[in-house]
Amino acid sequence: MSADVTGGVAAGGRTRSPLRAGVVGLGWAGQQHMDAYALRPDVELVAIAGLEDEPRVRLGELYGLPGSGLFRGYDEMIAQADLDVISVATPTALHAPVALAALAAGVHVLSEKPLAEDAERGAAMVEAARSADRVLDVSFNHRRRGDVKALKKLVDDGALGEIYYAKAGWLRRSGIPGLGTWFTRKALAGGGPLMDIGVHMLDMALHLMGEPAAQAVSASTYAKFGPRGRGGSVDRPTVAPGADGTVPFEVEDLSTAFVRLSGGATLLLEASWASYIKADELYVVLYGSEGGAVLGTPGVWNQSRLDVLTEMHGVPAELFPVLGPDGRHGEAVDDFLAKVLAPDWSGFHGEDALTRALVVDAAYRSAEEQREIRLD
Incomplete structure (x- = not known):
């Protein structure tokens, strides 16, 4: 991986700037990511995806996206939009499917919290990020207060x-x-x-x-x-x-x-x-x-x-x-992009987010079984 001084990053064998960004999810959280990308001079928001027709068209107009940048499904957006980075702002159960598809295509992923609906799916995301050597990050925006x-x-x-x-x-x-x-x-x-x-x-x-x-x-x-x-x-x-x-x-x-x-x-x-x-x-x-x-x-x-x-x-x-x-979502996006632009992506594969998922899983298991759960 190499990065040029203008902010471009190797993706699919190319080095370019601006980075091409896409967002899956048209709700409030997704719009925070859209705003953050749109404010960056070294990033171009090129695609959004979501099932809701009216919001998709309205947001496309707001961010100056042509019809070719509007998608109903995340899979077609990943296949056609030639992305470098993607934000996932969907219901929790879709975090893993979107992230796994994007990572397999060589796209860096920023997901809304939590990492996934359980630690098993979260671990699969982390392993996919390691295998693809791409950044996997989670937008814990409240730590930017x-x-x-x-x-x-x-x-x-x-x-x-x-x-x-x-x-x-x-x-x-x-x-x-x-x-x-x-x-x-x-x-x-x-x-x-x-x-x-x-x-x-x-x-x-x-x-x-x-x-x-x-x-x-x-x-x-x-x-x-x-x-x-x-x-x-x-x-x-x-x-x-x-x-x-x-x-x-x-x-x-x-x-x-x-x-x-x-x-x-x-x-x-x-x-x-x-x-x-x-x-x-x-x-x-x-x-x-x-x-x-x-x-x-x-x-x-x-x-x-x-x-x-x-x-x-x-x-x-x-x-x-x-x-x-x-800083909120804007700073979370900036931190994610800083990782993408770093010379080495090791340690940026979602490991911290997985530790949170493991604790949450253990808590639910403890409540169900009415006993302490050890994680070691």
Whole structure:
């Protein structure tokens, strides 16, 4: 593999710039990837794919794509669009099929989270990326928050000392994303809030802690709202309840997991789509030998905030670091492209995302079997 100084990358035996990008999925997440590619001078968004006719045509017009750049199916787009990179923003069960087809064609892949509906499919994606020697990345956009980036720098610089315990969670008062839709079908989504939003918190916690290896998981899951048609998100479509008042709901609506990590550290993780709490929460709390940190603001779930608890000259102190901007999907795309343009793709084959999938799988297995699951 070779890269020229203008940003072109060897793909299919050629070196070129701009890179040719395609996006599968026409929803909100897919549009974030389209925006990010369109803003890059060294990337040309040349194709989008999705089954919905009206959004496909409208987005094609918005991004200046000719009819030849609009596809219903991902397979024909991969075969015809001559891509270098592709983003996958589809229901979870389609992540693996799209990624495997793209990698087999020599195309680098950026997938929305989670990696796949289970670790077995995720492992197949990682193996395909290694075999093809192409980048496989997952858009964990929340680790690009300003507070996460600031806290990561503090941890890496040793300001908190040894991180021996962490708590992380994303809890909603009412926010099941589409009662009865693919989000609540196990075969399509792989799981409920642990798979959907909990994996973000798992990623943030492991990222901040320095990627300790998960050794064992003990978890419980509950479904107290969804099966009764309660807890739906007001801005997502909902399938009407049947005569018995229920809707298709095959996953959990709350999960909690205790994860034992290498070096003796532990992580308490929780995620819910619906629960009787005062307000939505998104938080990470780190306990360190030289200091602690609280990320997030209870009651204002998406507001960046970071409190650092420490001592100064023997006096307890609380610091409020100045935070940079949130990078979100745009920064995730930029990070993916930086990997594509790197001189060596080893280590960029989706290994980190697979570690998250293994923990999630172990958590669901632990909840089902009501015992701790070891990962070593």
